[in-house]
Amino acid sequence: MSYKDLCAEVVNGDVEKVIELTKKLIEDGKDPLEIMNQGLIAGMDIVGPRFKNGEMFVPEVLMCAKAMDTGIELVKGALVDTEIPTIGTIIIGTVKGDLHDIGKNLVAMMMESTGFKVVNLGVDLSEETFVEAVKEHKPNVLALSALLTTTMSNMKSVIDALEEEGLRDKVKVIVGGAPISQGFSDDIGADGFAPDAASATELCKDLIAS
Ligand code: B12
Numbered sequence: 104m105s106y107k108d109l110c111a112e113v114v115n116g117d118v119e120k121v122i123e124l125t126k127k128l129i130e131d132g133k134d135p136l137e138i139m140n141q142g143l144i145a146g147m148d149i150v151g152p153r154f155k156n157g158e159m160f161v162p163e164v165l166m167c168a169k170a171m172d173t174g175i176e177l178v179k180g181a182l183v184d185t186e187i188p189t190i191g192t193i194i195i196g197t198v199k200g201d202l203h204d205i206g207k208n209l210v211a212m213m214m215e216s217t218g219f220k221v222v223n224l225g226v227d228l229s230e231e232t233f234v235e236a237v238k239e240h241k242p243n244v245l246a247l248s249a250l251l252t253t254t255m256s257n258m259k260s261v262i263d264a265l266e267e268e269g270l271r272d273k274v275k276v277i278v279g280g281a282p283i284s285q286g287f288s289d290d291i292g293a294d295g296f297a298p299d300a301a302s303a304t305e306l307c308k309d310l311i312a313s
Contacts, residue, residue: 107142108124109121113150117170125142125143138174138178144216147167147171150168151217189219190218190311191307192221193243194246195221196226196248198227198260199254201227201251207280230264234261245275247276247277249278250280258291278291279298284296294310
């Protein structure tokens with residue numbers, strides 16, 4: 104039994120097996136951070152590119168993310184006082200008037216699984232809510248989702264509100280959702296666009312590194 108087996112069960116999306124193997128590794132006295140990085144997150148690192156290449160589909164990816172999340176919850180218990188290292192903080196939410204959250208949650212889970220701290224604010228969020236959250240959490244990246252052509256323009260309102268509050272240069276803003284394109288992102292002055300969850304995490308890593 105090894106980290107590889109755990110990683111494989113995350114890729115299989117087998118929640119029960121992930122629970123069993125994670126518990127076993129904890130009982131064997133393995134380092135919780137290693138279990139997380141070399142087993143659980145390593146699994147999602149395989150899932151992300153497969154999803155991007157069309158080899159895996161949304162329901163499967165959601166199962167993998169759930170399996171990984173369940174394992175991480177167990178590991179967190181074992182970590183006790185150890186701080187879980189993060190590669191950056193992301194705030195994510197769906198803009199005002201829009202209730203779609205399946206894709207946004209997928210992006211959030213994928214980001215969390217690659218080591219970001221993610222604050223998932225929910226759906227139908229006003230500009231003020233985003234501004235307050237940026238003030239409170241000081242994220243590296245603010246990720247906005249919209250699935251309706253009628254709500255896409257609210258992304259620009261969020262960027263305008265950040266500018267008015269003098270926060271625009273303190274946070275990178277990325278946008279996504281089915282009707283969003285690179286052109287739209289450029290037009291509203293966002294820092295980036297990604298068409299899917301795997302590219303969104305890559306984009307955040309690049310923006311933080313730049
Ligand atoms: C499921 C769904 C719903 C569900 C939402 C449930 C939920 N909890 O999310 C319900 C039934 C509630 C719903 C309601 C409505 N819907 Co609807 N819905 C859909 C549907 C079928 C699937 C969306 C989805 O989840 N896709 C799967 C996910 C994984 O994909 P995704 O969201 O695109 O996300 C991926 C990427 O876009 C990207 N991404 C997403 N967010 C972000 C954010 C960032 C920062 C980044 C980088 C990337 C990123 O990564 C994700 C993962 O790869 C779409 C059709 C479609 N094929 O898109 C219509 C659709 C979006 N809905 C539509 C409409 C019209 C509505 C309603 C107005 C219907 C009505 N008359 O009541 C209402 C609006 C409610 C509201 N105010 O929001 C239209 C929009 C048309 C338009 N151009 O504006 C669509 C396109 C259907 C259609 N063809 O007409 N809907």
